[in-house]
Amino acid sequence: MESLPTDTLPEEVRNATHPKEMGTVVCYSPMMITTNGIWQGVNPLEFSLPLFILQMSVIVVTTRLLVVLLKPFRQPRVIAEILSGVVLGPSLLGQVDLWANMVFPQRSLLTLETVAHLGLLYFLFLVGLEMDIDVIKRSGKKALFVAIAGMALPFCIGIATSFIFRHQVSRNVHQTSFLLFLGVALSVTAFPVLARILAEIKLLNTELGRIAMSAAIVNDMCAWILLALAIAISEVDSTALSSLWVLLSGVLFVLFCFYAVRPCMWWLIRRIPEGEGVSDMQVSLILTGVMLAGVCTDAIGIHSVLGAFVYGLVIPSGPLGVSLIEKIEDFVTGLLLPLFFAISGLRTNVRMVRDPVTVGLLVLVFVMASFAKVMGTIIIAALYTMPFREGVALGFLMNTRGLVEMIVLNIGRDKEVLDDESFAVMVLVSVAMTTLVTPVVLGVHRTKRRLVGYKRRNLQRIRHDSELRMLACVHTTRNVPSVLSLLDLSNPNKRSPIFIYALHLVELTGRASNMLAAAAASSASKQNRSGSSSSSLPAVTDHIFNAFEEYEGVTGGVSIQTLAAVSPYATMHEDVSVLAEDKHVSLIVVPFHKQQTVDGGMEPINPSVRAFNESLLSSSPCSVAILVDRGLSAAAARMASEHNVALLFFGGPDDREALAYAWRMVEHPGVTLTVVRFLPPDYRARSISNNPNNSYSRASSEDSRAITINPGEGRSELEMDEDYLNEFRARNQGNGNISYSLKTVANGEETVAAIRGMDTSAHELYVVGRRPGEAGSAMTSALEEWMENPELGPIGDMLVSSDFSMTVSVLVVQQYVVAGAPVSSAPAPAASSDPVRQYLSNANQRPAAASASGAYRTSATGANSRWSGSSSSTVGF
Numbered sequence: 014m015e016s017l018p019t020d021t022l023p024e025e026v027r028n029a030t031h032p033k034e035m036g037t038v039v040c041y042s043p044m045m046i047t048t049n050g051i052w053q054g055v056n057p058l059e060f061s062l063p064l065f066i067l068q069m070s071v072i073v074v075t076t077r078l079l080v081v082l083l084k085p086f087r088q089p090r091v092i093a094e095i096l097s098g099v100v101l102g103p104s105l106l107g108q109v110d111l112w113a114n115m116v117f118p119q120r121s122l123l124t125l126e127t128v129a130h131l132g133l134l135y136f137l138f139l140v141g142l143e144m145d146i147d148v149i150k151r152s153g154k155k156a157l158f159v160a161i162a163g164m165a166l167p168f169c170i171g172i173a174t175s176f177i178f179r180h181q182v183s184r185n186v187h188q189t190s191f192l193l194f195l196g197v198a199l200s201v202t203a204f205p206v207l208a209r210i211l212a213e214i215k216l217l218n219t220e221l222g223r224i225a226m227s228a229a230i231v232n233d234m235c236a237w238i239l240l241a242l243a244i245a246i247s248e249v250d251s252t253a254l255s256s257l258w259v260l261l262s263g264v265l266f267v268l269f270c271f272y273a274v275r276p277c278m279w280w281l282i283r284r285i286p287e288g289e290g291v292s293d294m295q296v297s298l299i300l301t302g303v304m305l306a307g308v309c310t311d312a313i314g315i316h317s318v319l320g321a322f323v324y325g326l327v328i329p330s331g332p333l334g335v336s337l338i339e340k341i342e343d344f345v346t347g348l349l350l351p352l353f354f355a356i357s358g359l360r361t362n363v364r365m366v367r368d369p370v371t372v373g374l375l376v377l378v379f380v381m382a383s384f385a386k387v388m389g390t391i392i393i394a395a396l397y398t399m400p401f402r403e404g405v406a407l408g409f410l411m412n413t414r415g416l417v418e419m420i421v422l423n424i425g426r427d428k429e430v431l432d433d434e435s436f437a438v439m440v441l442v443s444v445a446m447t448t449l450v451t452p453v454v455l456g457v458h459r460t461k462r463r464l465v466g467y468k469r470r471n472l473q474r475i476r477h478d479s480e481l482r483m484l485a486c487v488h489t490t491r492n493v494p495s496v497l498s499l500l501d502l503s504n505p506n507k508r509s510p511i512f513i514y515a516l517h518l519v520e521l522t523g524r525a526s527n528m529l530a531a532a533a534a535s536s537a538s539k540q541n542r543s544g545s546s547s548s549s550l551p552a553v554t555d556h557i558f559n560a561f562e563e564y565e566g567v568t569g570g571v572s573i574q575t576l577a578a579v580s581p582y583a584t585m586h587e588d589v590s591v592l593a594e595d596k597h598v599s600l601i602v603v604p605f606h607k608q609q610t611v612d613g614g615m616e617p618i619n620p621s622v623r624a625f626n627e628s629l630l631s632s633s634p635c636s637v638a639i640l641v642d643r644g645l646s647a648a649a650a651r652m653a654s655e656h657n658v659a660l661l662f663f664g665g666p667d668d669r670e671a672l673a674y675a676w677r678m679v680e681h682p683g684v685t686l687t688v689v690r691f692l693p694p695d696y697r698a699r700s701i702s703n704n705p706n707n708s709y710s711r712a713s714s715e716d717s718r719a720i721t722i723n724p725g726e727g728r729s730e731l732e733m734d735e736d737y738l739n740e741f742r743a744r745n746q747g748n749g750n751i752s753y754s755l756k757t758v759a760n761g762e763e764t765v766a767a768i769r770g771m772d773t774s775a776h777e778l779y780v781v782g783r784r785p786g787e788a789g790s791a792m793t794s795a796l797e798e799w800m801e802n803p804e805l806g807p808i809g810d811m812l813v814s815s816d817f818s819m820t821v822s823v824l825v826v827q828q829y830v831v832a833g834a835p836v837s838s839a840p841a842p843a844a845s846s847d848p849v850r851q852y853l854s855n856a857n858q859r860p861a862a863a864s865a866s867g868a869y870r871t872s873a874t875g876a877n878s879r880w881s882g883s884s885s886s887t888v889g890f
Contacts, residue, residue, distance in 0.1 A: 064121050065128070071116065072355040073348065075101060087213055087451045089206050091415035094351050095444055098358015107359070117359065129356045130317070132349020133420070137318040138303045139342055140205060141325025142334050144230060155397050156227035162389035163411040164200040164232050167382035168239075171199035174378045190430035193243040198421045198439065199382035201236040203447075204229040206415040210451055212521050215588065217579060221403050221458065225410045233417065237322060240421060244315050244428065259314040266309060267323055274302075275327040282333050291336040299328070299337060316424050357419050360426065361440045365433045375438045383412050383446060406458035413450050414443040469599045470829045471636040472673035473666075473737070477744075478509040481677065484598045486516050486589060488622060490553060492604040493560045494646030499602065499824070502656055502778065503674075504681035505570035512572045514596055515561040516589065517554050519579040520621070582621035586628035594634040600674070601633055605641040605805075605813070614815060615643075627804050630783070636670055636829045639805060641813050645778060645822035655683050659776040661768070661808055662690045663792060664734040667782030670828030675780050676741060679751055687776065689754045690738075691764060691785075691792055730787055761795030765811065776821055781808045783827040 048060040057063040079093035079100075100106060107113045172192050207229045208217070216222040245259040285291060303321050310320030328334055366372055387408030394404030422439055425431040431439070469475050469482070481503070485496045496515075505511040558575040565573040578588045593601055606623035607615040617623070630637055660675045662668050672688075679686045745751055756767045783806035785793050796807035801814065809825035811817060 058115055061121065061124055064116075064118075065124050068116065068121065068125055069128075069348070069352065071101065072097060072351050076351045076354075086448075087210075087455075088448055089209050089213075089415065089451075091203070091206050091354070091419075092444060092447060094354035095358055095415070095419065095440065097351070098355035099361050099363075099440075100358070101355060102359035102361060104358075104361060104363040107362075108364075122356075122359070125352060126356055128349065129352035132345055133318055133353045134307050134321045135300075135303060135341060135345045136350050136353075137420075138321040138325040139338065139345060141322040142328055142330075142337060144204075144233070144326060153227070155393070156224050157231060158393045158396075159224060159390055159407065159411070160228040160231035160235070162393050163202065163228065163386045163408070164235055166385040166389040168196040168200040170385045171378055171382045172196045174381055190243070190246065190425075190428070191435075193239075193246070194421060194425040194428075194430050195378070195439075197236060197239045197243055198418050198425075198443075199379065200232075200239075200386075201414075201417045201421065202229045202232040202411050203413050203415040203417045204233040206447065207410060207413040210410070210413060210454075212579060214451060214455060215580075215584075215591075216454075216458070221407060221410075225407055228407075228411060229413075232411070236417060236421075237319060240424070241315050241319055244319075244424065255314075262313040263310070263315050263319075266313065266320065270306070270323050270327045274324065275329070278328050278333065282329060285333075291333055296337065296340060299333075300341065318420060318424075353423075354419065357423055357440060360423070360433075361437045362433060363437060363441075366437050368434065371434060372438050375435065376442055379439075379442045379446065386412055402457050406454045409450050409453045409457070412446060414447045418443050469597060470634060471670055472599055472677075473669055473828065475599060477673065477676040478680070480509070481511045481600070482514075482596060482598045483511060484514045484516060484589070484593050484596065484601045486518055486601065486603045487557060488518050488604060488619070490556050490560070491608060491646075492642075493557055495604065495640055495642035495822070496602060497560070497564050498645045499640060500564070500568075500571065502658065502678050502681060502684060504677055504684070505568060507570050509677070509680065510570045510572065513561070513574070514592070514598065515557070515573055515575045516592065517557050517575070517577040518585060518589075518625075519554070519577060520585075521579050521581045582619075582625050585625050586632055589629060590632055590634055598635050601629065601635060601637045603629060603637065603639055605639055607641075607813075609643050609820075615813060623802075623804065630804055630827055633827075633829065637827045638674070639783075639809070639825045641805070641809070641823040641825070643813070643820050643822045653683075655685065656681070656778070657685045657687070657776045658778045658780060659687045659689060659771070661779060661781045661785070662688060662734075662738075663782070663785030663790070663808070665730055665782060665784055665786050666733075666828040666830050667784045667806070667826055668786075669734065669737050669782075671780045671782045671824075671826040672737065672741060674824070674826060676745075678780075679745065679748065682750075685750045685752075687752050687754060689756060689771070691756050691758050691767070693790075693792060694757050694759050758792050760791050761793060761807075764792050764796065768808075768811070769817075778822045778824060779812055780824045780826065781812070782806065783809065783825050 045060050046062050048055050048057045048063055051057060058067065075097040076094050079097050080090055083093050101117065103113070107117065172195070176192060204226075207225060211217040211222045211225060217226075241263055242260070245263065246256045281295060303324055306320035306324035307317030308320075310323075311317040328337070387405065390408035390411055391401070391404035394407060395401075399407075419440070422431065422436055422443075426433075426436045472481070475481075485500075487493055487496060500511065500513065503511060554577055561573045561575055565571050576592070578585070578592070580588045589601065592598075603626055604622075606619065606626060607617050610616050626639060658675060658678055660671060662672060675686055675688075678684050742753075758764045758767055783804075785806065785808050793807045796811060800807055800810045802810045805813065805823070805825045809823055812821065812823045
């Protein structure tokens with residue numbers, strides 16, 4: 014487009030197009046926004062809207078491509094966003110004239126920068142909205158000292174070294190402002206980037222992660238205050254009086270937000286009816302307030318992003334904050350924020366870096382400041398007796414750059430306190446420093462290897478009246494009542510106590526709010542019992558914690574520790590497995606991925622929950638149970654004095670584990686247990702003469718039905734089934750709450766018919782094994798071909814299928830079995846090999862099925878065999 018002669022333009026336009034210093038003058042027609050189409054012979058890229066859409070598409074696609082490429086290296090997304098701008102800018106593709114003139118011409122940067130800064134404005138509003146001021150109060154002295162040491166030393170060293178080399182580094186800019194901006198850039202820690210790094214390397218819920226998160230929040234708050242001070246005195250032509258007015262105006266703005274805006278927000282929250290959300294009009298007014306806050310701070314002389322940050326900081330967390338985040342975060346972080354980093358990359362011109370002295374000195378300043386931050390953190394860690402490796406890892410975590418530093422550098426360049434050369438070098442060094450964080454922390458911070466494993470990995474290996482350690486996983490508040498009902502049926506008491514780790518699983522969506530919530534929840538779990546405030550917890554986690562803690566207060570024999578974990582569903586099972594092994598848990602209880610509807614059907618909640626359950630079943634270090642709630646959590650069921658439970662026993666390790674859990678339930682005075690055993694028609698229970706050396710022989714010789722088997726390797730599954738069933742029968746002889754029913758079935762059709770023939774109203778919970786019977790058993794093999802939910806096994810899947818008339822809750826149990834280890838009802842001796850190595854190599858493997866020749870081997874049995882009789886016989890124990 015041709016430029017008009019400047020002498021024909023109005024005076025106002027001439028003044029607007031000429032900056033204070035001589036530079037490039039770009040003239041454009043304000044009416045050239047949309048095009049009439051290529052068929053009119055017009056190039057769409059000469060119009061602002063089509064060009065802006067193309068630029069945004071190119072930036073987003075390039076960013077996402079780099080995110081995928083850098084994912085194997087575990088680099089945070091901010092690195093990909095900055096590098097995408099460098100790739101698209103004058104450093105690489107910008108050197109191609111056709112690309113630079115058509116896709117990113119000089120005249121289009123005004124629109125691009127305006128939208129990018131609008132996105133930055135709302136992103137800083139979200140950062141303030143997600144940041145909890147109360148975390149600073151509860152962070153403790155350790156995190157506070159880490160933040161101070163990690164900020165003061167780099168700030169002082171950065172300023173000192175820059176002052177020494179000021180003639181070589183800051184030749185073309187205002188020296189005092191340059192030193193101040195450089196000190197802020199060197200001392201800051203990017204809290205949002207750090208949170209994502211901790212989540213990706215599985216350190217978010219560790220002590221190291223909590224200290225790093227708390228220290229980063231304190232660091233971030235101090236950085237914004239220092240940045241406001243730096244901006245206030247950064248004007249080259251400003252006087253001390255004008256800088257003072259800027260500072261005073263900024264303080265008044267902050268006080269107005271905390272003492273005027275925050276009470277208004279609380280008033281707005283109180284006006285929201287119970288159970289209803291924030292209206293669209295209220296959301297619109299609040300989001301308009303973000304722009305007004307930015308305008309106010311911009312008019313004061315402080316950058317507009319500081320106004321948006323403070324405005325977000327004063328909005329109370331809770332339903333209002335959650336609603337705002339859900340409405341705008343994906344759009345802001347996914348579409349608008351990459352534009353800001355692209356602008357940073359477009360401003361980064363590597364060809365402007367010509368002076369090796371300047372480059373070397375700036376790199377030296379960065380290295381010295383980073384070294385000072387690491388050393389300061391190590392010193393504080395040593396004072397608190399933290400290991401040296403954790404101190405080094407914490408120091409590098411506090412060196413996380415990226416987001417906040419890019420904001421500081423861009424503001425410094427806009428304020429003309431950083432020249433192009435210094436800006437380019439500092440951007441590249443910041444990217445390099447952040448890329449080092451993840452590999453260094455992974456190399457330095459090694460997870461403690463447990464040299465001695467634990468034997469109590471399933472219920473069958475421990476006494477039925479000993480302490481039970483369970484890990485109960487919940488995704489939403491709806492999962493809590495069913496878990497509490499299951500605990501009631503498990504008969505917790507002082508003689509056989511139950512220790513519960515109640516774990517709230519939160520999906521990691523890349524939002525800092527989720528990761529901050531996890532850190533707050535895990536750190537506040539013990540504090541809640543002491544009566545401290547838990548207002549920083551998200552509402553869902555707070556409700557879940559309170560429900561479990563109230564249950565602990567009214568129930569004897571139960572000890573509960575509440576925890577929270579945030580992770581992507583793809584790797585969430587790893588966190589649960591590690592926690593289960595750390596806590597020496599014998600059973601993990603997880604909810605089914607479907608929930609019951611009003612009409613009695615089952616609808617899926619989240620398809621990712623199903624993948625999580627399947628991954629946990631294949632990698633768990635202990636037994637796992639999937640709870641399908643179909644009325645167990647109802648108030649009427651929980652308040653009932655009598656509970657009827659049915660155990661469907663086909664044989665195999667999973668069914669024996671289900672029997673072990675039912676054994677605990679039957680100790681409850683209000684639980685009636687029905688053991689239903691399914692046998693093929695050609696089965697005859699073996700009867701072996703008493704042997705005094707057998708651990709299962711009975712003292713009474715008159716019971717000819719007792720089975721005597723020498724425990725050891727080489728026993729078939731059928732022998733172990735008989736062994737454990739007889740142990741259960743002998744220990745519970747005379748208990749009128751236990752009944753036995755034998756059903757003879759030849760194939761899957763008869764199995765389905767037998768289960769359908771049971772009284773559907775007589776039981777409220779079915780306990781089944783995930784893999785019933787032996788592999789290829791005729792009783793269940795046909796059912797396996799039609800399974801919709803393989804994680805439940807053939808019997809569990811049939812019980813919850815839509816075409817099955819029963820609406821009974823189901824507990825599907827899978828036993829943890831170490832391959833080659835004999836399983837008996839008594840606690841097994843310690844394994845001769847290394848338990849950890851054995852677990853890693855043989856985790857969750859099933860023993861080989863019995864050979865066909867040994868299956869259902871018959872022997873002489875008396876007519877009084879316990880397992881003989883018609884399919885309709887019922888024997889009281």
